[in-house]
Amino acid sequence: RTDVRSFPTAEVITSEPFQFDFDRIQETTIDTGTPVAVTAVSSDGEWAFCLTPFYWGWVRAEHITFGTREQVAEYANAAPFVMTTASRGTVALVAGGTVCTQMGTRLPLREEKNHAYRVGVPTRKLDGSLRISDGFIAKRQEHFTPGVLPCTRQTIFTQAFSLLGEPYAWGDSRMGLFGRDCSRLIRDIHAVTGIILPRNADQQEKVCAPVVLFYANMSDDERKSLLADRVPPGAVLAMPGHIMLYLGHVNGEPYVIHDTSANGFSSVIVSDLSLGATSPAGSLLQRLTTAVMIG
Incomplete structure (x- = not known):
């Protein structure tokens, strides 16, 4: 497993001083056996620019082994x-x-x-x-x-709950420590069934079938009713910058499992959609834009 970087450096770049949890040039990671095409090498030979099946960026050259296209x-x-x-x-x-x-x-x-x-x-x-x-x-x-595992709701939920409590890691790496972010969680829990999703949340939202669209002027009650009446458990709920797995509702109250680093959490959690209601961004419920189905 190795990092994929925006630039050929291991230096940590943050938006704010000491915000080391969010290295802005950490794009993702690729795992053992991931095929890559090397298209360029840094001037010092330490980094290779790679195209992978789901991303592109700079990878340490020493972490790549070179074979023929056929191999x-x-x-x-x-x-x-x-x-x-x-x-x-x-x-x-x-x-x-x-x-x-x-x-x-x-x-x-x-x-x-x-x-x-x-x-x-x-x-x-x-x-x-x-x-x-x-x-x-x-x-x-x-x-x-x-x-592969059977492509069922039970499989997806079992995989998601097996990660409950795992620390959040932007771009899958938190100061070198193993982890996932919200979209990597969605990608990995589906990968075991043979479904290969894009890496990032906005891309995942685009390739899936829309079930419900949420509009800015909708009330909380309208949003909850749509979720309870029209969105099946196992759907994916999306908003700008975040994506979650919908678990269903209890007496009309919707619940999700997601990997988050906000509102005092930094791990995979189960929550309702009131989370963030007192923050400047607003609640998860009010930020929802779409519910989509995979497959």
């Missing part, structure tokens, strides 16, 4: 495969050491044994070229599954 495509499209279903999973390399994967990461399945999966893991030779090394995953971890 990379074969690895990326390998079948059968195992899927990481936990927030993080551990793969033990036969040659020594471990690799950490995150929810939604696929690894080619080479052999299934009674107590373990043998998988292919991309590693880097001394000259930077690609080697596919053997790794083993203990089945008792229960952090991986062969193939």
Whole structure:
């Protein structure tokens, strides 16, 4: 797992002094085995500008291993495969050491044994070229599954609640610590079912099917009625700068699970939509713009 940066530097850039939780040039992260196309290299050779399946930006060159187009495509499209279903999973390399994967990461399945999966893991030779090394995953971890999980509401909710309480991390990295932000949570919990969403919240909103539009002049009661009557649990609720998974309502009061760094929280939480009512931005309910369905 490595960072994708707006510029070829590891320096932290913030909007306000000491606001280290929000490094504004931290775009996202890419995980073990993510195919990339390198289109440019920094003058010092330390950074490579990469196109990934869902983003682009600068990646440390030492974190990339180079293969032919055919080798990379074969690895990326390998079948059968195992899927990481936990927030993080551990793969033990036969040659020594471990690799950490995150929810939604696929690894080619080479052999299934009674107590373990043998998988292919991309590693880097001394000259930077690609080697596919053997790794083993203990089945008792229960952090991986062969193939994808069923694309059901139960799967999506189970995946989301498995991340409850996990610290928030803008661009998936908080001063180098593992985490997710709101849109990465939505992306990862769906990735385990084989649904590949864009990385950012506004892009996710655009590719999904709209169910309800919320207008600025709508009252709280009107918004709650629309959610209760027309929006199914498992839908995604969007607003400028934030996105959430809709859980349903209790006596007309809507609830969501989301990854937030606002209103005194900095983690994955379950809340109603009154959160933020006393803030300058207003409540989540009043900020809603759309409810959309994935798939």
